[in-house]
Amino acid sequence: MERDEKTLAIKRSVELLKQGATMLSIHCPKCDSPLYKLKSGETVCPVHGRVLVVSRDEELVRISLESILSRLEEKIASRLSLYLDLVEEGNDEEVARKIRLWLDVLEGIRRVRMERRATGEGKSQ
Numbered sequence: 731m732e733r734d735e736k737t738l739a740i741k742r743s744v745e746l747l748k749q750g751a752t753m754l755s756i757h758c759p760k761c762d763s764p765l766y767k768l769k770s771g772e773t774v775c776p777v778h779g780r781v782l783v784v785s786r787d788e789e790l791v792r793i794s795l796e797s798i799l800s801r802l803e804e805k806i807a808s809r810l811s812l813y814l815d816l817v818e819e820g821n822d823e824e825v826a827r828k829i830r831l832w833l834d835v836l837e838g839i840r841r842v843r844m845e846r847r848a849t850g851e852g853k854s855q
């Protein structure tokens with residue numbers, strides 16, 4: 731961040747705080763300044779204004795982990811589909827072992843999701 735931008739960020743941050751905004755633990759992807767949550771629920775960067783479509787910080791955190799988990803699930807699913815042919819060929823034990831490993835991973839993903847929901851992790855307050 732350039733010096734002028736930094737000064738501006740600080741000045742605007744103070745204004746935002748005066749307006750009752752709260753500082754979040756996430757940063758602007760453009761300038762790395764801390765983001766603020768307005769009373770209206772909007773998330774803004776002091777320099778760039780409303781940079782994010784996502785309006786709440788907890789949503790942002792949840793979405794990023796969620797997208798990773800979903801992609802992982804997709805990959806595992808396609809991996810598992812490879813074993814379908816092997817099951818038909820009858821390499822029973824080896825195939826069963828590998829399938830079980832991947833199913834364990836899938837179960838782990840589900841568990842992470844459930845725990846996050848139960849504890850409300852990702853929420854800032």
Ligand SMILES: [Zn+2]
Pocket residue numbers: 758759760761762763775776777778779781
């Ligand atoms: Zn910014």
